[in-house]
Amino acid sequence: MNTRELIIEAGRTEGQYWQDLWRFRELFYFLSWRDILVRYKQTAIGLAWALLRPFITTVVFTLVFSVLAKLPSNPGVPYPILVFAAMLPWQFFSSAITECSNSLVTNSNLISKIYFPRLIVPASSVIVAFVDFLVSGMILVAMMAWYDFVPDWRILTLPLFVLIAAAASLGGGLWMAALNVEYRDFKHIVPFLVQLGMYISPVGYSSEIVYQRHPQWSLLYSLNPMVGVIDGFRWAILRGKAEIYWPGFVLSSVIVILILASGIWYFRKTERTFADVI
Amino acid sequence: MSETVIRVENLSKRYILGENLQGGSTTLREKLTEGTKALSRRILHPSKQNILKSERKDFWALKDVTFEIQQGERIGFVGRNGAGKSTLLKILSRITEPTKGHIMIKGRVASLLEVGTGFHQELTGRENVYLNGAILGMSRAEIKRKFDEIVAFSEVEKFLDTPVKRYSSGMYVRLAFAVAAHLEPEVLIVDEVLAVGDAQFQKKCLDKMGQIAREGRTILFVSHNMGAISTLCDRAVYLVKGQVKEEGKADAVVNNYLKDIFSNKIENLNELRFPGMGKDIRFFDIQLVSEDGANLLFEQPLNFLLKIQSDIDAKDLFIGTSIFDSLGNCIGTHLSEQTFSPRAGQRFIVYQTISNLKLAPGSYYAGFGIAWGVKGAQVRNLEGVVGTPAFQVLPTSYNGEQFGDWHPNWGRIVIKDIDMKIEAERNGR
Numbered sequence: 147m148n149t150r151e152l153i154i155e156a157g158r159t160e161g162q163y164w165q166d167l168w169r170f171r172e173l174f175y176f177l178s179w180r181d182i183l184v185r186y187k188q189t190a191i192g193l194a195w196a197l198l199r200p201f202i203t204t205v206v207f208t209l210v211f212s213v214l215a216k217l218p219s220n221p222g223v224p225y226p227i228l229v230f231a232a233m234l235p236w237q238f239f240s241s242a243i244t245e246c247s248n249s250l251v252t253n254s255n256l257i258s259k260i261y262f263p264r265l266i267v268p269a270s271s272v273i274v275a276f277v278d279f280l281v282s283g284m285i286l287v288a289m290m291a292w293y294d295f296v297p298d299w300r301i302l303t304l305p306l307f308v309l310i311a312a313a314a315s316l317g318g319g320l321w322m323a324a325l326n327v328e329y330r331d332f333k334h335i336v337p338f339l340v341q342l343g344m345y346i347s348p349v350g351y352s353s354e355i356v357y358q359r360h361p362q363w364s365l366l367y368s369l370n371p372m373v374g375v376i377d378g379f380r381w382a383i384l385r386g387k388a389e390i391y392w393p394g395f396v397l398s399s400v401i402v403i404l405i406l407a408s409g410i411w412y413f414r415k416t417e418r419t420f421a422d423v424i
Numbered sequence: 425m426s427e428t429v430i431r432v433e434n435l436s437k438r439y440i441l442g443e444n445l446q447g448g449s450t451t452l453r454e455k456l457t458e459g460t461k462a463l464s465r466r467i468l469h470p471s472k473q474n475i476l477k478s479e480r481k482d483f484w485a486l487k488d489v490t491f492e493i494q495q496g497e498r499i500g501f502v503g504r505n506g507a508g509k510s511t512l513l514k515i516l517s518r519i520t521e522p523t524k525g526h527i528m529i530k531g532r533v534a535s536l537l538e539v540g541t542g543f544h545q546e547l548t549g550r551e552n553v554y555l556n557g558a559i560l561g562m563s564r565a566e567i568k569r570k571f572d573e574i575v576a577f578s579e580v581e582k583f584l585d586t587p588v589k590r591y592s593s594g595m596y597v598r599l600a601f602a603v604a605a606h607l608e609p610e611v612l613i614v615d616e617v618l619a620v621g622d623a624q625f626q627k628k629c630l631d632k633m634g635q636i637a638r639e640g641r642t643i644l645f646v647s648h649n650m651g652a653i654s655t656l657c658d659r660a661v662y663l664v665k666g667q668v669k670e671e672g673k674a675d676a677v678v679n680n681y682l683k684d685i686f687s688n689k690i691e692n693l694n695e696l697r698f699p700g701m702g703k704d705i706r707f708f709d710i711q712l713v714s715e716d717g718a719n720l721l722f723e724q725p726l727n728f729l730l731k732i733q734s735d736i737d738a739k740d741l742f743i744g745t746s747i748f749d750s751l752g753n754c755i756g757t758h759l760s761e762q763t764f765s766p767r768a769g770q771r772f773i774v775y776q777t778i779s780n781l782k783l784a785p786g787s788y789y790a791g792f793g794i795a796w797g798v799k800g801a802q803v804r805n806l807e808g809v810v811g812t813p814a815f816q817v818l819p820t821s822y823n824g825e826q827f828g829d830w831h832p833n834w835g836r837i838v839i840k841d842i843d844m845k846i847e848a849e850r851n852g853r
Contacts, residue, residue: 151528151529151530152527152528152529152530152533153526153527153528153529154515154516154518154521154522154526154527154528154529155522155525155526155527156521156522156523156524156525172558172563172564173558173559175558175564176554176555176558176559179555180544180547180551180555183547183551184544184546184547187546187547255538255541255542256541256542256559257519258519259519259537259538259541260517260519260535260537260541260542260559260560261517261518261519261535262559325452329451329452329455330451331451331452331453332452335452418520418521419520421514421519421520422439422520
């Protein structure tokens, strides 16, 4: 039998980290499983919540932006579907960020008593948000049936955009989670940031309004990583009736990669002291 | 053919004590105001930099700790509160990093620093077995294989599909320990987990740990229960202020540790102080007032004299008094109804008399604290000193009444004043 030899020294964990992440994959599975189980334990409430929240927000947004503000939809696309195609990734992103930011603090009993790569905790929060995302995806299917709106081949590219959304969620979530451990009052800032993000992202309106009416702002607008993700979702779901502004999409995607990389870097940097300060 | 499985060399761990006593994290608001202040100071008084450096203090929880553990050894760690035992176990379990030093561990390590880590109240017993197993490092296949065994050990078969929030605390602990007991690591690290559960279950746990050790696994064990250390461990390490004071046969080390506690040779109350305590207000003298040194007759009142020095203005502070038995179990605590409000620089003398305690013959020590807040809810401890004075209660009372052997299993309090009538039951009535 080969016995593994473990060396513990200051600053030593670095090399073993990614190996450990793989070794603890079952814990990752169980933590996600626990969070999903707890969330959907009272099945009616858990499920209803995941369905109702995006649905009601979509109804309200349709009323406000389409009926009251009279913003145009893309030609041939019912406004509720336009909104919901953006609501899906936005809900995924915002709930992942919120869950991530609290995840380390709510699991502080684990962190102060057991060793495992801490990255698992916020990552499993993203998984939970992803399950909610899949559940609310059912509404989209129902809406498309209602409006008799059939997607074309572009829907097959959707997983790519889901992946970008997941990367943005994890990257942002890692920042929030680590900052929340270090500064306990940071949790008051997160809901505000999320709320603000909803308005600067094209959730209730089409991003083409920005590109067409204010072309000089297009690139600046695309610095928001969710702009690229939402444009991608609309392009894939709405039969290409929503055009992607490619320079902006590339810029958004690059920002996502930067956020993810810097999130991992910052999380890793602060991680070793989590057990001491939490 | 014993082989070294753990080698610890010059291990040190430094904590930085911030200004806030809770030792918790800073807030962003504090950081920002601090930064603004520092900036304005630099602009206004460019020459006076560094004068008002923040009052952070280093605290070495461990300092140059070196020892080796052979395969199959059961080794106990003893020492007072704050001696570094728990920090050592945390570093060995990789929860926190050392500041300096080197550790080599061979084989799979499992650590049990708490019973039921990660148990979720909403989940059922069955679900929690899987979850807790995964948290402790078991694979899914392994848990599945041992599931029946775990359930049998825990004796909660009937409630497996009930959420654990409906469990009694006894059931909860039994299920949690059952999972932990079925780990098969090469090295098992255990901290004080036997403090919970009833006596029968504790014995079961000790037996299980003995069995684990006989299978050639190595056990590292921390407890305040000296009885458990001497029965379970073959070797012990005695830590004082983060350093190894003594290392050797468990019985000998435990005896020396108890001797130190009961010798009352405390030059400095700092040695007994909880880390981070006593910065603003502190005891500078604690005495037992008695005619016969540290020997008291049964039922003789305890008279303590405490001297307090305050560096701050504070309001409505109260004093806590606890008595511990020789194994470190707290027998009882008193939180004072009277409060006092010191001003900076003021000193106080406190006279305490505890009567009617009816402590059984044996060895005891006291602990004292100063705190502020609402008892039982939000209390902020400002000072805590445990371990002095130590005293013996003799098996003789005032009126010459003698106790024979007071058996340890009878507990630490002699119950008197019971109304009791014994009658023969008469048939046919």
